[in-house]
Amino acid sequence: MSAENTNQNHDDLLDELLPDSARDLLISRVIDGRASTSDWDRFRALASREPEIWCELAETQEQHEAVRCELAGAIAAADQIDLPVGPIDDTHTRERLGMVGKWGGWALAAALLLAWSLGYPMLPAQGGSGNGTQTAGLPVGGLGGIGLTEAEPEQAFEQYMSAGQKAGRVIAEMPEQVVVETRPMPDGSIEVMYLRQVIERRVIDQAYRQVRDDAGNTIAVPVRFEPRTNNAY
Amino acid sequence: MDDQRINEGVVSAAIKGDREALSLLWDDSRRWVAAIVLAYKPREADLEDLLQQIAMQLCRKISTLDDPRAFRGWLRTMAINLARAEGRKTTRRKRSMLRLVGMRGGAGSPDERVDELAQASEESRRIYHAARSLPAGYREPVLLRCLQSMSYEQISDAMGLPVTTIETRIARGRRMLREMLAQQKKHEESQHRAVLQGSATGGAP
Numbered sequence: 001m002s003a004e005n006t007n008q009n010h011d012d013l014l015d016e017l018l019p020d021s022a023r024d025l026l027i028s029r030v031i032d033g034r035a036s037t038s039d040w041d042r043f044r045a046l047a048s049r050e051p052e053i054w055c056e057l058a059e060t061q062e063q064h065e066a067v068r069c070e071l072a073g074a075i076a077a078a079d080q081i082d083l084p085v086g087p088i089d090d091t092h093t094r095e096r097l098g099m100v101g102k103w104g105g106w107a108l109a110a111a112l113l114l115a116w117s118l119g120y121p122m123l124p125a126q127g128g129s130g131n132g133t134q135t136a137g138l139p140v141g142g143l144g145g146i147g148l149t150e151a152e153p154e155q156a157f158e159q160y161m162s163a164g165q166k167a168g169r170v171i172a173e174m175p176e177q178v179v180v181e182t183r184p185m186p187d188g189s190i191e192v193m194y195l196r197q198v199i200e201r202r203v204i205d206q207a208y209r210q211v212r213d214d215a216g217n218t219i220a221v222p223v224r225f226e227p228r229t230n231n232a233y
Numbered sequence: 234m235d236d237q238r239i240n241e242g243v244v245s246a247a248i249k250g251d252r253e254a255l256s257l258l259w260d261d262s263r264r265w266v267a268a269i270v271l272a273y274k275p276r277e278a279d280l281e282d283l284l285q286q287i288a289m290q291l292c293r294k295i296s297t298l299d300d301p302r303a304f305r306g307w308l309r310t311m312a313i314n315l316a317r318a319e320g321r322k323t324t325r326r327k328r329s330m331l332r333l334v335g336m337r338g339g340a341g342s343p344d345e346r347v348d349e350l351a352q353a354s355e356e357s358r359r360i361y362h363a364a365r366s367l368p369a370g371y372r373e374p375v376l377l378r379c380l381q382s383m384s385y386e387q388i389s390d391a392m393g394l395p396v397t398t399i400e401t402r403i404a405r406g407r408r409m410l411r412e413m414l415a416q417q418k419k420h421e422e423s424q425h426r427a428v429l430q431g432s433a434t435g436g437a438p
Contacts, residue, residue: 063414
């Protein structure tokens, strides 16, 4: 009802407007399904004098549809954004982020933040977790018959990689290693500290994004994903 | 009209601290808020990050809203302010992360998948990007009108402008878009012709 009223109010303006504007309004009304009977009469009268208005209408309609489709795709992300579930105590997070920030920047910070969020150890505990048979939560496969406690760091790392890949928990090691610091040693050698990056995977029930509000508090915001079907691949 | 009254009731409840009402409001608004953010945010800014910030501000500040009828305009202003503020920040966290792990532009990267999708609907994307480059006063109503749920009255309510002005802006915005695209096409054709002429004359500089 209000659309009709608005159209009538605007009809008075229509005839006073510049020819181009009146034309644009008519095209717009037709596209938006707001054209009244008198609008259609005006449109037909105009089209009989200037048939190219049909092309303009088709073109505008096509462009409207294209923008509508693209926009629908672009804003689909909005459906995944829910309201925050409430403030959380972020003291520990800040301490951890501050500490790791000195070491490895964002990559390491993100890794530890992930560990904190998921609540599982990403690094093997010193001296093992009692029986010395776990590394990064994975059973030691006894590769080459070497127990983890006796293995050289490289062997232990290889064991972790193989067992992790077998269990589906480790995907791969990133080929590039990030140099954190290089310094000369008294004996003439060079000490290099670098970051090895391993991609792990884990299946979780609920994911949260941590974002800061304008007061600096960390807020956990649930992230919703549409379940993927096999056909989606 | 009924819809309006329901919304006002829901807004009032949300102002008083009703969490469910607030969720309902957000569910009802997030799509058009996203369209407004897209109309104002810089291209490199992340829509999801901005929407999360808006959702947070909505929670924190809804109690400060005096008039429930002003909700749409209030939320729109908040969205525009955040989108513009984002334009002043240059570091994008996601990009930094991808660069650090050396994935940016690599095989099978998200960028590549985006490229594939872009190729699939190159023409629509071109039109969409052209629409996003319209002057702000026109692109916002044009984009909002592309949301099926947004009527002229709702757009007018959000933008704080009379319906007649919204209608005129949408109509003119569409004309501008049509002309802009026609000009782009003309430019491309003349470039294409120049290339063809160049190759016909042996590619001499």
